[in-house]
Amino acid sequence: MIPEIEKASSERIKVFQEGKLKELMVYLQENSPYYQRLFEEYKIEPQQINTLEDLNKIPTTSKEQLQQYNDDFLCVPKSKIVDFVTTSGTLGEPVTVGQTDADLDRLAYNEAISFACAGVEPDDILQLTTTLDRRFMAGLAYFLGARKLGAGIIRVGAGIPELQWDTILKFKPTYLIVVPSFLLKLIQYAEQNGIDVNASGIKGAICIGESLRNQDFSLNILANKIKSAWDIELYSTYASTEMSTAFTECHAQQGGHQHPELIIVEVLDDNENAVPAGAVGELTITTLGVEAMPLLRFKTGDMVVAHTSNCSCGRNTIRLGPLVGRKKQMIKYKGTTLYPPAMDNLLNDFSEVESHVIEIYHNSIGTDEIGIKIATDTPTDRLLQAIKDHFRSKLRVSPKIEFCEIKIVQELRMSKLGRKPVTVIDRR
Incomplete structure (x- = not known):
């Protein structure tokens, strides 16, 4: 399940994204109070933005601006919003993000192709070991994505190794969606209770919230600890509530793949210029296809390296390496x-x-x-x-x-x- 655009040449991907960018500029001009003010202040006309290179004519948007003018980023009346989520507030006050029906469809599509990227197929069953409530977008995304892909999902929730193992042994899931360090707790519980982790039927873990790899993509210490006890595939993911998009590893495990139909990626230095190839910079994103709260040149605060070499999986998209750190930290x-x-x-x-x-x-x-x-x-x-x-x-x-x-x-x-x-x- 690889979308055709993700197998296209980099030139065709660029042309495709430029068409989507033009549509976004018109949409923001017509519907976003925040970007209407920004365009007016900097005398930006949507028709001036025709290429990805033209993006540097537009000021970036910071997390602080998103926090301060939260409601002004909404492009639809609140009556059209069917789901309200908030960011985790790791780097400040949480931001509220509204989602329309169309946004939930986009979220499901994003996660379905992300799961497929990690090798999940319709006959697989995923065990969700993170929360689906507390205004958490990710848990909802995983559920919708599994449903879209046609795979099964078991909503166990966070913590409680005993319940997790009871579920694994009873329902025989093939993948876990899990914070990597929690895998160590599952291994410890299994060792204490005579459970053979390698006879459990788990093929892989889609790992969230913590890094698995060093910058050269070798397994880090945490991942090696897991793998030494449990012979399963470990897939890294990177995502955030604001961008409603995930970057997930394929079988090559050489970084998380961009979905060019959903997001434009820039990696910028302190002067907001593109960094040289292979250099660390701040991930800056432009969302595509978001109806309620699209973002234009949003600075995530995350420091990353982008990789553009060909991938053996057949995708020709940008890949993000392991998170180097948060800029503010x-x-x-x-x-x-x-x-x-x-x-x-x-x-x-x-x-x-x-x-x-x-x-x-x-x-x-x-x-x-x-x-x-x-x-x-x-x-x-x-x-x-x-x-x-x-x-x-x-x-x-x-x-x-x-x-x-x-x-x-x-x-x-x-x-x-x-x-x-x-x-x-x-x-x-």
Whole structure:
């Protein structure tokens, strides 16, 4: 199930997207209070925007603007909105996103072709281990996408390894939709209860919320831990509520594929120019086919590398590498530039670390400081020194590390909406 446009040449994909962009410009001019003001202020006429290169004539839209003028981004009356969702608020106040019937159809299409990208077929059954409620778009997208693809889905919800295994053994799903670190909890429960994970019938896991790979696409420490115990395929995904689109790995596992019929991708530097090939930049997106709240040159705040080489799966689309980090969470620490995912990965190397949270703050002289609270059953000086040495070896610096009770760390990790754990608290 590969859409024809995704197998087309890069030149044809570009022409296709430029046609969609022209339609979007007219739609925004007619329906979006926010973009109407923007076009008027910068004297932008929709007919001036004909190519993807013309996008740089348009100012970008930030998360702060989306938060401040949330309702002005709506292009339809609220009576047409059939589903209301909110962002998780990882980098600020949550944003409300409305979806029309057409938007839900688009969401289902996006997830169906994303699942197909990861090898899911109509006769597969997916077990959903994340929430479908709490105004969470992703859970709804997974359900709609499985239905669109013709696959089965079991809505188990978050947590409770006992219930997850009861469901796996009873209904024989073939794929899990799961946060990768939760797979370790499922493995641990299986080991404690005499369950053979490799006889469970699970073929693969579509992993959300945490990285599985290093920048060269090799498995990171977390993924290697999973694979050493459970011989299943691990597929990375990247998505956000604002863009209502997913980038999912195919069998080649060389980055998440763009769906060019749904989204335009730019990777920009601090001056909002395209970065050179292979360089890190901020993912900036333009949504296509969204009715209620389309976005034009929206800066996601996520730092990524885009890959354009041919993929063995037959798709000729841009692929996004593992998330380098969030722009706002970039840390200048003792002359070294750091992103929290690099620290998460190093902590995964220690089986003694049960849970952790990274706190970023300004010290008394106004420079960045990092503190890591770690929950462990073995809070020894030897472990502390080993973690610090590991940081110095891999990152050239060692942050302040403090052992805490698991209860304290878990309370810090719970987000306001309780939809997903927070591993970084930025107090700057």
